[in-house]
Amino acid sequence: MSLKAFAAKIFANRIAKKNSKWINNPIGAQEKVFKNLIKNAEHTTFGKDHNFGAIKNHVDFVKQVPIRDYEELKPYVEQILEGKKDVLWPGKPLYFAKTSGTTSGAKFIPITKPSIKNQVNASRDAILNYIQETGNADFVDGRMIFLQGSPEMEEKNGIKLGRLSGISAHYVPNYLQKNRLPSWETNCIEDWETKVNAIVTETENENMTVIAGIPSWVQMYFEKLQDKHQKKVGDLFKDFQLFIYGGVNYEPYRAKFESLIGRKVDAIELFPASEGFFAYQNSQSEKGMLLLTDAGIFYEFVKADEFFDADAKRITLKDVELNVNYAMIISTDAGLWGYNIGDTVQFISKDPYKIIVSGRIKHFISAFGEHVIAKEVEQAMKDAIVATDAQVNEFTVAPQTTPESGLPYHEWFIEFQKEPSDMELFIQTLDTSLQKQNSYYFDLIEGKVLKRLQIVKVQKDGFKAYMQSIGKLGGQNKIQRLSNDRKLAEALTAFKIG
Incomplete structure (x- = not known):
């Protein structure tokens, strides 16, 4: 020592x-x-x-x-x-x-x-x-x-x-x-x-042991390292031991991080502002x-x-x-x-x-009285990732109140790094997890006020391109996890697949 x-x-x-x-x-x-x-x-x-x-x-x-x-x-x-x-x-x-x-x-x-x-x-x-x-x-x-x-x-x-x-x-x-x-x-x-x-x-070429930052931007750094060296970050930095983060929930990023690093490292979550x-x-x-x-x-x-x-x-x-x-x-x-x-x-x-x-007091979905918060959608995403071995780079959720046909629903914009092994199971796990956590959402689904959520796939680096387009790429900036209007959703349609 x-x-x-x-x-x-x-x-x-x-x-x-x-x-x-x-x-x-x-x-x-x-x-x-x-x-x-x-x-x-x-x-x-x-x-x-x-x-x-x-x-x-x-x-x-x-x-x-x-x-x-x-x-x-x-x-x-x-x-x-x-x-x-x-x-x-x-x-x-x-x-x-x-x-x-x-x-x-x-x-x-x-x-x-x-x-x-x-x-x-x-x-x-x-x-x-x-x-x-x-x-x-x-x-x-x-x-x-x-x-x-x-x-x-x-x-x-x-x-x-x-x-x-x-x-x-x-x-x-x-x-x-x-x-x-x-x-x-x-x-x-x-x-x-x-x-x-x-x-x-x-x-x-340095002996990096501690890396800190908002997960989404650290992920970008890791991806650039991997693309350049064709190595896992944990192999490039053999003594990398500790990841320090704050600003967003790490769980939706955890599987992707462990894949990029190639092994588990200890993490410390902070709540600074x-x-x-x-x-x-x-x-x-x-x-x-x-x-x-x-x-x-x-x-x-x-x-x-x-x-x-x-x-x-x-x-x-x-x-x-x-x-x-x-x-x-x-x-x-x-x-x-x-x-x-x-x-x-x-x-x-x-x-x-x-x-x-x-979550945020102003960031929620209650277009139909469901009172869905960030913690609930993040837990649902974690459950779906575990169930289907998917990897997700970024996501956000918005209500679709005026669909072209049928009942309204929650629309999930997701950028996959690795698509689910079973997309139907992924969607069903998301929806079931949200119903279990939120009784209002459950009642709306059961009462046929809402139909099951739908997914819009976002192209690779689509969220990054969106953040760049509004001048908020990097630093302490982060994607709003959910919203009660369609402003972010409409902006992301420019980056959807298909």
Whole structure:
């Protein structure tokens, strides 16, 4: 064992002992975070507008601070962009993470000194937790790659603007910098195809041990490596041990990844966003991600099927139930207050508190009252893949409300890497799995309101071509898994087979 690997084990043990305090007392940790947030922001513009001085508990907070999305927070963000201090959080943010918005164009999410520290520590702790759990630290001696956006930034009124992954690139610890790829110059390449080709050239002869990124874009990197060398990635990188990912559910990609790699590797799922780092996978043998309750974020939860009701109830961590779909609302040390991040989660454990990401509060199908969510279609896809030995590159689902003839149905747009051994069984497994998971969908099928789902095959690299056509190829961009309208479906018809 190298000196670096030995030191990593000692550090991992120290951090595990430190984190055990909030893991074993998550409610107490959340109460402490809540009080610190309110106290720190009491004299900000937002704090004065919402009477933070009178807030003593969560009930007071709910009365003073409504749930907001970015559009409703935007007036405060614009004050900061104009140069004003003490608006959402004391002083000015260090950064604005620039993200794509659907209704507002670009969104600017503030990142402060304490919030970036929490983001960096969470990323570090996810890896240290893996070392502590498995005893494996040998990978620290190899090369590590993080597929991410450009680290180049603009500046406005003393605040730097950039993508979250690019901002994070500035905080890689010194002891990892010499192990890290790609080079700064390659990371700054904006065109994703050009960038991935350059990454292939830089990494193909290196001892890669850790690879991280959104699965769909890592898959593109793996395919280019395989096409160039006619080898499995696991044969090319014999010491490749750990895949770190976030942003989308890995399960629909797992079979394809194992085929590209040629063997299984350990994986760590993360739940980061521009708004904060919320959770990471803390066990190789159990599902779910550990919710970070001591990372400068106070969590509230609203049942997803009640979210759009005027009297929807906001609860805290102590009142959550298992296996209920919740919209997650956050207040943070970056100055986001009662903020709807748009993601939905389900708790699968309360000792410790562990979650899975179930979808987006605005991404669902309920054209007929079925309330289908991302978690359900992803599980159905996993079941169908297992049943028929298929491999799927990408997929999305939309309702077909006005078919040329017959009953309406759900339409699945699928790009197969390897077609099912039995297409009829694949379709039937998809549909049956969805019926088992969703009683509303079952009732609609049984009641002859909907007919069985149908599949549209998408040509090879069709999803990639679509993303390129809208300027969202690579980086943190990802395909919307399902939608309640036909906008994405109609766009994909240009890339269908037949």
